[in-house]
Amino acid sequence: MTSEIKSAYLAAEGLTEPLLDELDGVIAVHDRLILSSKPFIDAHWAQNIWRTPQIVHIDSINDAAKKLKAIQRNWCLYSYQLHRRAKLIEENLNTNQKKPIIFPSLLSPAPPGSFALLDENTLLASTECSSPFPNGEAHFVEDKEGPPNRAYLKLYESLTLAGTRPQPGEFCIDVGGSPGGWAWVIHQCGAEVLSIDRSPLSPSVANLQGVSFQKRDAFSLLPEDFEQEGKTVDWLFSDLICYPEKLYEWILKWVESGKCKNFICTLKFKGKPDRSIIDQFASIPNSKVQHLFHNKNELTWFKLSQPAGSGL
Ligand SMILES: C[S@@+](CC[C@H](N)C(=O)[O-])C[C@H]1O[C@@H](n2cnc3c(N)ncnc32)[C@H](O)[C@@H]1O
Structure with a gap:
């Protein structure tokens, strides 16, 4: 099954259904992560699209971090299972993606790739993602005084x-x-x-x-x-x-x-x-x-x- 994966899509919280309606070739749905056997499309309802997912076989947490770092520096984890192992890989990567953005800011020229743990020894990793934000989450430094609402x-x-x-x-x-x-x-x-x-x-x-x-x-x-x-x-x-x-x-x-x-x-x-x-x-x-x-x-x-x- 893993060899068939050609694209992956992360749905927004509570919005998996409209995203599934847009997609063909769905082979698995892991919480909000949808795997497809078809090349990526610009799905409107995706919070993040993993355009070039690849399978990475790993022997250990260190091996996972080493192999991901060899591909590129910045990574963002989407964890839907084996959370402890996934978290340890993330910690080993030592990437700091969690800082809220100050508005206005330019986007980073090196947006993060995305990865998930499919089983204990298999990662799915994509260097090219549609969103410049980790898992598509745009967290800003908030202003609690000026604006009258959160819009x-x-x-x-x-x-x-x-x-x-x-x-x-x-x-x-x-x-x-x-x-x-x-x-x-x-x-x-x-x-x-x-x-x-x-x-x-x-x-x-x-x-x-x-x-x-x-x-x-x-x-x-x-x-x-x-x-x-x-x-x-x-x-x-x-x-x-x-x-x-x-x-x-x-x-x-x-x-x-x-x-x-x-x-x-x-x-x-x-x-x-x-x-x-x-x-x-x-x-x-x-x-x-x-x-x-x-x-x-x-x-x-x-x-x-x-x-x-x-x-x-
Ligand atoms: C979600 S609120 C907008 C929030 C706003 N963007 C902000 O940042 O505070 C939607 C607004 O649309 C307005 N609205 C809906 N239909 C309208 C219409 N035909 N003409 C003018 N205002 C309308 C409502 O009165 C409501 O205030």
Whole structure:
């Protein structure tokens, strides 16, 4: 069976089902780790994709560490069994992947490989993984004072993966912006932000310089609204709670207008996600749909004007 493994996928907590729906050739599921006999695909629901898994036979913990180090320096363990042995191999590797990221930061040029212990004497190891974060987990140094909620972590992760962020002098629209976690991040980046929601922003965000707010239905906001003001929209962010189909219809108007340079939008699902709307978003040229560590039953759609950073 081990010789058949061509790709492996790590699902997010509680989201193995939608990932399994995307995959062919599944030969085993070990907790959140799915092994497949088919070459990797860019599965939207994967938290991490092991693109080049190889079997490494080991005689001992030291032998395992030695063989992994001979392949490359940085490794991250996914442990689903034989936890003590796996942990000892990890300790022998002496890699320090656990440090939380300070936002903004550039991604490491040497992202970690991933390994798991398939049995006492067999490792599965992949040097090429889709996520630059260990096991796809983007842990940031948190700010417990500034942002009004934890939604800001989703934008921290998106912008870190994008390898770019709103710049001073740029203008951003943030639909579904209340209570203001995303607006707070955009303000931190030094850009101007217009937040739109039916509910108000938290006063601590509403009073920040460069943050403005309109209470209205986001879908009534159209690209031509900014023509008279002569404003360029550099970024359109959406964290709206709405049907993805409705968001798609509205976002297409913006994409087709050519009036906005960059898009980052959350697609939120109720229950089982619908594959066809995900495919529609993914087929918008130069865009990508992926599950973030800070997404729940959601995906994030990116369309960026610059070539994407190494994280996407
Ligand atoms: C998950 S919350 C957004 C959290 C926000 N991104 C933050 O960082 O604080 C989703 C928001 O979408 C807003 N919303 C949903 N449908 C809307 C619509 N049609 N127009 C404006 N706001 C809408 C809700 O009022 C809610 O505040």
